[in-house]
Amino acid sequence: MISAKLRGALLCSVLLLASACAAEPPAIGEQTPAASPQETGASGGTITTGDVTTSSNVKHVANVPRTAPFDGADDLGTDLAFQGDYAYVGNFGGFGIYDISDPAAPRIVSQVSCPAQQNDVTIYGDLLVLSIDEPRGGAECDSPDGQEWEGLRIFDVSDKASPRYVGAVQTDCGSHTHTMVPAGETLYVYVSSPGPEPDSPTCAPPHELIQVVEIPMDSPESAKIVAKPNIFPERESSEYSSGCHDITAYPEKNLAAAACFGDGVLLDISDPVAPKVVQQLTDTENFQIWHSATFNNDGTKVVFSDELGGGGQATCDRNTPGTKGANAVYDLINGKLERRGYFKIPREQQPDENCVAHNGSLIPVPGKDVMVQSWYQGGVSIWDFTDSAAPKEIGFFERGPYGGGGIAGSWSAYYYNGYIYSSDMTRGLDVLQINDPLTDPAKQVEMDDFNVQTQKSY
Template identity: 60%
Template structure:
């Protein structure tokens, strides 16, 4: 999802253009291979996704829902929407438009709420590193306090950017710093510095916003914030590299939506509304664009990027309609609002291969499009779990770059009439389970049992941010 105002208008414009132009194979009737895959291990379809009743649950045989933590006060307002997730030890941090929640997942079947921190600011996407939680704020506030009021994007003054919390005491996070960034912070990603006492945060945001002092034209840059780990109050913007200068994509819209870094490869992949980028981050404060990729026929809103474990592929996702429309109904096709698999050549160029879109047709009332996901750590294979809003959670294999296929899923039926925004915002695999941040239903915990993904159960990590990738070993 995107900034209010101009961003919503952009989403509708992109959707209108994409849905009325171009052609592709119909996804109304999945192929026999896709239909078998979508039904899980048994290969027998249970019932059509589009026929589900309100909140009715459907899942493949190889995925079992084992827990749900519903949203509760103070996150019980009409727009108390859950957003992204970050993980550390026995805890998962769940962003919410009204703040964030700390969950204890030491027993995944019985997760517990440790605390809910009320600190409004869309989207409140989160990243974690050691004792620090980085939270993105992408709407203008009267000031940087949690108690501040939201302001119109065209207001003559206001604050937006990143907030930094000390989470050494998980039950009592302490708000320690705020850094204003150009056009705010839609998403953020942590990049380790050469010195372990220094973190860099790449801040992504769309823009410009006409008349908004925080977001001037041309906004062809990202903001890089330096965070001294031992003194986070001294965090500051140290660079604003114009990586996207002169680009034509995205209807003239600038900035970037999401960046994923792979420090071991000194690479970043950026999904930037109209284009995809491969970036050299050998010097974290001086990133250099290596390759730019566009797909005007099939992609409308480049939203996110995920490397495979070898760093030889990138999956780019298209958030056609900005998460607000039903791109998975019978009127869609296999490329709009889908993923594209790109291979990285030895010369660091991007070459497009296959597309993947969930093969389960959703009802016209369900917002559904490719959204946040990450790898399941299966040595030797490229398998990803991903959120699709009301399309649910999908597990898919792109080891064969030209023929990706779904191998498991979990979803609910539509929300009650009148509600059009819901479903899984983010879905990630962490130490043996899948965790899904559902916009209106809270935190879902899923177990996957499948010979194709079972090797991942032997991989344990101490900290996980989906947008900061590290290689795993079998």
């Protein structure tokens, strides 16, 4: 089972007290998901074709199934990045490059076999970076299973048909996710990883929360760790695991928001090698695993998500409060974050469908705050948080329960140049389009590239 392997997203018993993993009945007055699987905040009803159900304003444009060498039981789709007419798709088996010049007919250009968990991917210039969160026998792709190495792998993808491995950086406790902070000819990468593990040769204590890797663009093979800022050392002796799960940087505003398992953190990154804590948030009542963060375009709000159960549980049901396994919307007022509201998908999922808030991105609607987000087997949700206190769903896409059993569904769902791309763990790459008066202005926004954890204004 994957849940026996993943340190971060799928091991809540390691990260927090075991009692926190159990769902509690909703308290009086708390928001809960709707009982009917057909209810949604989207107007105009729903459309069902085969095992796919969408709101009437969402169209399923294309699906590219997993193919060899990424069609095994352990070859799960993970994160996405974009550049020009290409999508870069991570997989536990390696990564693939897709030509999306025609979004209705995406085409696989190349697939690089490079096994590791979890192979989250970013793209900058001609460099592609992978996060390796699993001890391997060595840095290169053909290294056998082992206990000696984990961290970042770096590839030159100037030739899309034939990517080339150029180097790697070993990091403590590997790299569960990573975040790019460009600075001229140097690319800084923040490495997020859980830990420590006292008996692990790659993850020994103590483990600082962030590791900063410097990648010179003209000599990526010389990449190295340049800092290990321990932004709140008091956590080392706490009940929570050290490390962060995910960091989103907004370099234009010198800000980053970090989801550090037991805390949400607002950071000043005006010096990218020495991030400083502006504010630390803790909410043990509503949040179990602070998983990820998204700024709105103005940098005046942050959405933090809670991955209740670590991604392996069915938390989108009537027995789980609407404030858990959900998104919390915070307004940034006078430099401090203040919580305003929560959002959770309003469609109840089946007991065998793992479902919780996961990776998403803004839809670039000028003057509005709109987001698309994956929910594992809960599918893909498009929601509006312009009113921070009353966010609402405006569209969705989902399939029925995965017939193979186990963990499945949409790992990441991001908007890029008029379309939504969803990396489904078992079913491959989905392409969606939302046609709605609220989101239509986003079709006028053209991006040259997109890495969700490095936000740019539009």
